[in-house]
Amino acid sequence: MSTSGSMPASGSTPAPGSKSAPDASRRSERSRRAIFDAALALVSENGYARTTVEGIAARAGVGKQTIYRWWPSKAAVLLDAFLDLQDRAVEAMGGDAGSEIPDTGDLAADLKQVLRATVDEMNDPAFELPTRALAAEGITDPDLGARFTEALLEPQLQHYVRRIEAAREAGEVDPGTDPRLAVELLVGPLHHRWIHRTLPLTHAYADALVDHVLRGLAPRG
Amino acid sequence: MSTSGSMPASGSTPAPGSKSAPDASRRSERSRRAIFDAALALVSENGYARTTVEGIAARAGVGKQTIYRWWPSKAAVLLDAFLDLQDRAVEAMGGDAGSEIPDTGDLAADLKQVLRATVDEMNDPAFELPTRALAAEGITDPDLGARFTEALLEPQLQHYVRRIEAAREAGEVDPGTDPRLAVELLVGPLHHRWIHRTLPLTHAYADALVDHVLRGLAPRG
Numbered sequence: 001m002s003t004s005g006s007m008p009a010s011g012s013t014p015a016p017g018s019k020s021a022p023d024a025s026r027r028s029e030r031s032r033r034a035i036f037d038a039a040l041a042l043v044s045e046n047g048y049a050r051t052t053v054e055g056i057a058a059r060a061g062v063g064k065q066t067i068y069r070w071w072p073s074k075a076a077v078l079l080d081a082f083l084d085l086q087d088r089a090v091e092a093m094g095g096d097a098g099s100e101i102p103d104t105g106d107l108a109a110d111l112k113q114v115l116r117a118t119v120d121e122m123n124d125p126a127f128e129l130p131t132r133a134l135a136a137e138g139i140t141d142p143d144l145g146a147r148f149t150e151a152l153l154e155p156q157l158q159h160y161v162r163r164i165e166a167a168r169e170a171g172e173v174d175p176g177t178d179p180r181l182a183v184e185l186l187v188g189p190l191h192h193r194w195i196h197r198t199l200p201l202t203h204a205y206a207d208a209l210v211d212h213v214l215r216g217l218a219p220r221g
Numbered sequence: 222m223s224t225s226g227s228m229p230a231s232g233s234t235p236a237p238g239s240k241s242a243p244d245a246s247r248r249s250e251r252s253r254r255a256i257f258d259a260a261l262a263l264v265s266e267n268g269y270a271r272t273t274v275e276g277i278a279a280r281a282g283v284g285k286q287t288i289y290r291w292w293p294s295k296a297a298v299l300l301d302a303f304l305d306l307q308d309r310a311v312e313a314m315g316g317d318a319g320s321e322i323p324d325t326g327d328l329a330a331d332l333k334q335v336l337r338a339t340v341d342e343m344n345d346p347a348f349e350l351p352t353r354a355l356a357a358e359g360i361t362d363p364d365l366g367a368r369f370t371e372a373l374l375e376p377q378l379q380h381y382v383r384r385i386e387a388a389r390e391a392g393e394v395d396p397g398t399d400p401r402l403a404v405e406l407l408v409g410p411l412h413h414r415w416i417h418r419t420l421p422l423t424h425a426y427a428d429a430l431v432d433h434v435l436r437g438l439a440p441r442g
Contacts, residue, residue, distance in 0.1 A: 047361060132360050132361050133361055135360055135416070136357040136358070136360040136361045137357070138417070139353050139356055139357040139360070139416055140268060140353050140354055140357045142418065145417070145418055146418060149417045149418060149419055153417055153419065154419070157419070178429065178433075180420075181410075181429055181430070181433055182433075184409075184410035184413055184414070185406055185409075185410055185430075185433060185434070187413065188405075188406075188409030188410035188411070188412065188413035188414075189402075189405035189406055189409030189410075190409070191409065191412070191413050191416070192405055192408065192409035192412050192413070193405070193409075195356070195360055195412070195416065196359070196366065196370045196374055197363065197366055197367060197370060198370055198374065198375070198378070199401075208399070208402055209402070209406075212399075212402055212403075212406060212437050212438075213406070213437065214437075215436075215437040216433050216434065216435075216436040216437025216438075217433075217437075
């Protein structure tokens with residue numbers, strides 16, 4: 001899930017020039033964790049524009065050059081911090097980072113499980129505040145928005161697309177179903193409530209969305 | 222549609238203390254137009270945070286006190302500028318400002334007409350740039366976001382709700398239809414594409430959305 005080739009993956013890549021690989025690896029992992037936590041905290045508190053690599057380094061207790069050794073820019077650090085945040089959220093819900101949507105053979109149950117977890121995530125301040133800061137920046141900065149959409153959003157949408165393609169294969173939805181459109185019908189309303197804070201995001205709402213969308217996708221006899 | 226009781230409506234309310242009502246009314250309307258244009262231009266160019274009442278006044282060629290006579294704050298001017306922008310967009314499409322969604326008795330045709338017009342609006346830079354600036358600010362500022370949602374977004378959503386309620390009365394959709402959920406299924410995916418710039422917003426997409434959503438709402442025999 002890394003977007004920068006030189007970023008240390010969790011404990012697996014010793015920092016360049018290290019003499020003792022295991023110790024350096026532990027130090028790298030600690031630094032990586034501290035940098036991500038600092039980046040997410042600062043972007044939550046001050047917004048994207050006022051977050052700097054210098055500020056992240058100071059808060060994380062590392063040198064600025066440590067960050068620049070692994071990431072080329074502020075945007076790259078934040079992108080990896082968000083990917084890591086997503087992975088941890090998935091793991092906290094009992095899944096594997098980067099894992100597919102479950103396929104128990106019951107599309108409605110599988111989608112409800114994932115949308116309920118998404119609702120929980122959207123309601124969790126640890127996730128919500130930095131994600132709002134990032135979304136706000138991506139809305140007005142097309143380049144940054146495109147990078148975030150490509151690296152963070154599209155991989156998630158593709159998980160849904162593949163689950164709905166599998167359901168189409170299995171005859172659970174109509175053969176004429178457009179999986180991409182179906183996915184947008186599921187996640188679009190959730191995002192709309194979240195971004196514009198119109199009405200509460202609840203498990204009952206997630207369930208109702210799934211039921212309504214699947215009714216429209218039912219095989220036509 | 223005004224959100225500030227003292228704002229001059231289009232030519233109908235002379236400025237306080239005017240001696241010659243028609244002349245003052247024309248001057249008020251010219252000032253109002255200049256203030257709205259300046260506010261939308263500045264927020265597009267510099268973002269919400271860096272737009273000031275002083276800057277709007279300078280760009281509009283009016284005194285700061287002229288703005289403060291009609292609006293209590295920057296947020297209030299921008300809110301009215303957006304309401305005015307929306308009204309003009311509706312008028313440019315041949316509708317009446319603040320008008321309901323047409324009811325020709327053909328729900329699919331009526332919704333496609335409105336969603337296609339929404340797509341055109343979202344693709345129009347004159348609308349898109351200030352709206353993105355406002356949306357970005359509303360995402361991270363809960364108070365401002367709540368004001369914009371209440372004054373700008375909810376009235377639009379209620380137009381859809383009433384049209385779907387009418388369709389339910391007419392037996393065009395299932396009696397168990399939740400109009401609010403149906404509306405979110407229509408507008409949520411459009412907003413998702415627009416905000417995250419995932420895929421193009423086209424008339425074909427608007428039509429496909431309407432067809433998919435209405436299939437899920439069809440009366441169950």
